[in-house]
Amino acid sequence: MxxxxxxxxxxxxxxxxxxxxxxxxxxxxxxxxGRQRFDASLVKVDGVSGLDTDPGVVWILALGSDARPGQPVxxxxxDTIQLVGFNxxxxxxxxxxxxxDSYVDIPxxxxxKINASMVYGGPQLMAESVANAFGxxxxxxxxxxxxxFSRMVWTMxxxxxxxxxxxxxxxxxxxxxxxxxxxxxxxVFVRQRHQLPGGDFDRSRNQGRFLIDGLRRALTVTQDPxxxxxxxxxxxxxxxxxxxxVELYRLSRGVLRIDPSKVxxxxxxxxxxxxxxxxxxxxxxxxxxxxxxxAGRDGRLEGGC
Amino acid sequence: xxxxxxxxxxxxxxxxxxxxxxxGGCSDDSDDEPATPDPPSRAGAPTIRQQPVGLDxxxxxxxxxxxxxxxxxxxxxxxxxxxxWFEGGFLAxxxxxxxxxxxxSFTPDAARLARxxxxxxxxxxxxxxxxxxxxxxxRVRLFVFAPGHRPSGASADVxxxxxxxxxxxTASELAVTGQLYLTKTASGWRIFGFDLQRSVGEPGSxxxxxxxxxxxxxxxxxxxxxxxKQQQKKSDDKQRRQRQEARx
Numbered sequence: 184m185x186x187x188x189x190x191x192x193x194x195x196x197x198x199x200x201x202x203x204x205x206x207x208x209x210x211x212x213x214x215x216x217g218r219q220r221f222d223a224s225l226v227k228v229d230g231v232s233g234l235d236t237d238p239g240v241v242w243i244l245a246l247g248s249d250a251r252p253g254q255p256v257x258x259x260x261x262d263t264i265q266l267v268g269f270n271x272x273x274x275x276x277x278x279x280x281x282x283x284d285s286y287v288d289i290p291x292x293x294x295x296k297i298n299a300s301m302v303y304g305g306p307q308l309m310a311e312s313v314a315n316a317f318g319x320x321x322x323x324x325x326x327x328x329x330x331x332f333s334r335m336v337w338t339m340x341x342x343x344x345x346x347x348x349x350x351x352x353x354x355x356x357x358x359x360x361x362x363x364x365x366x367x368x369x370x371v372f373v374r375q376r377h378q379l380p381g382g383d384f385d386r387s388r389n390q391g392r393f394l395i396d397g398l399r400r401a402l403t404v405t406q407d408p409x410x411x412x413x414x415x416x417x418x419x420x421x422x423x424x425x426x427x428x429v430e431l432y433r434l435s436r437g438v439l440r441i442d443p444s445k446v447x448x449x450x451x452x453x454x455x456x457x458x459x460x461x462x463x464x465x466x467x468x469x470x471x472x473x474x475x476x477x478a479g480r481d482g483r484l485e486g487g488c
Numbered sequence: 489x490x491x492x493x494x495x496x497x498x499x500x501x502x503x504x505x506x507x508x509x510x511x512g513g514c515s516d517d518s519d520d521e522p523a524t525p526d527p528p529s530r531a532g533a534p535t536i537r538q539q540p541v542g543l544d545x546x547x548x549x550x551x552x553x554x555x556x557x558x559x560x561x562x563x564x565x566x567x568x569x570x571x572x573w574f575e576g577g578f579l580a581x582x583x584x585x586x587x588x589x590x591x592x593s594f595t596p597d598a599a600r601l602a603r604x605x606x607x608x609x610x611x612x613x614x615x616x617x618x619x620x621x622x623x624x625x626x627r628v629r630l631f632v633f634a635p636g637h638r639p640s641g642a643s644a645d646v647x648x649x650x651x652x653x654x655x656x657x658t659a660s661e662l663a664v665t666g667q668l669y670l671t672k673t674a675s676g677w678r679i680f681g682f683d684l685q686r687s688v689g690e691p692g693s694x695x696x697x698x699x700x701x702x703x704x705x706x707x708x709x710x711x712x713x714x715x716x717k718q719q720q721k722k723s724d725d726k727q728r729r730q731r732q733e734a735r736x
């Protein structure tokens with residue numbers, strides 16, 4: 184049965200129930216009616232939900248470490264830098280992509296590419312650099328490795344992702360449009376930049392896109408009772424999460440309140456250039472601060488990027 | 489999601505309120521009421537013949553490892569948290585009544601949200617019209633998140649079904665189903681979130697609904713189960729090869 188047909192049937196059922204209740208009412212108020220029971224079938228008549236969470240916007244800095252096998256995940260450069268701000272009460276969220284070559288002030292270390300913060304001081308310094316440069320102080324930093332990321336996607340049974348561009352690599356072929364990706368293919372999707380016209384900016388856009396489609400998938404796979412608990416247990420063993428399990432559980436329940444249709448995505452713009460012989464991006468800091476200010480109210484980004 | 493749910497609630501509240509007002513008016517003004525009822529509030533009410541069903545709590549899935557004794561202890565603790573809500577919100581106390589205080593096992597903020605939705609999270613809507621209530625199902629299935637041998641969070645799949653007798657011989661069934669989210673706080677385990685639905689029907693409706701749902705289940709396998717095993721194996725092999733190549 185299609186969703187539309189089901190919705191029509193449900194509307195019809197509700198009307199029947201209301202009519203039934205009214206008939207029952209008449210039966211009760213008319214003394215000689217002889218009917219003394221509700222005459223209604225079982226239907227869902229009401230639903231409520233609520234979650235005790237932070238009333239404001241929660242900011243998570245999601246990092247994909249560039250660490251190769253044997254290298255420390257928390258002190259290797261980050262390929263993926265995405266700021267996710269969401270409000271669990273409203274379901275609104277904003278994803279801000281930060282080009283990894285963004286040339287910014289790193290507190291205590293002078294100017295450098297932002298992802299060098301990971302090498303100097305791990306996730307903590309990375310969060311400070313982001314706060315310093317873009318005006319958003321992350322509440323949490325979530326770091327994963329290539330392997331951890333692939334495993335997460337694999338655990339969710341793959342993710343269906345929209346791609347704006349086609350490209351092919353040894354391990355994956357990505358088509359323009361929807362792609363069903365397994366863990367390794369997903370990794371190719373979020374790491375590719377050489378074959379994208381916008382280079383690092385398009386890669387950052389793909390990473391944000393993946394987060395939205397990944398969230399959609401996560402919402403589907405956690406619909407069954409107990410599914411979130413099982414997924415979290417798997418993730419805990421594969422991901423560096425610097426918070427306690429109780430907080431992780433509550434945070435995850437909050438993340439699942441995000442409505443994918445209420446998520447806006449932006450990539451911080453900028454100009455490319457060279458600093459000390461290295462190719463860098465000079466990020467548009469005023470744009471970043473403006474997005475942070477607007478999204479910081481309730482997670483909703485009105486007016487676009 | 490909340491907005492959509494709120495709209496649903498509004499649609500229901502109007503006819504339900506009309507029903508409540510008219511039914512209340514009918515019973516209060518009735519000349520058929522005995523002059524000296526004993527007890528006064530239950531006069532004319534039918535006696536529900538069904539036996540009350542007790543709380544049925546089990547851990548349905550433990551994601552992590554716990555010793556058996558700890559698992560039993562956790563089942564009791566979480567069962568108590570949910571039962572506190574069942575009792576305070578629906579089952580305990582004399583009927584008819586309008587006041588319910590079932591949120592002692594909620595976190596303060598979750599209690600505030602639950603009070604806002606008291607029509608579903610308590611029996612406030614039917615409390616003033618019912619003279620007796622009998623629980624016919626109190627099923628709680630727990631899904632526990634316990635990394636590092638430490639239970640840290642749980643969802644409870646709840647089914648609370650009760651039959652209520654109203655003055656004038658009416659009998660109806662109220663079912664509250666859905667999920668509660670529990671976690672450890674400084675005051676012990678507490679409910680910090682909920683996704684609940686309420687259904688109203690004639691006695692036996694919920695059991696009929698369960699039978700119908702069970703009958704449908706084999707015809708609607710989960711998407712992941714529909715993949716033939718051969719195809720699944722092929723996909724796993726492909727991923728294994730890709731991972732090996734990626735490592736190189």
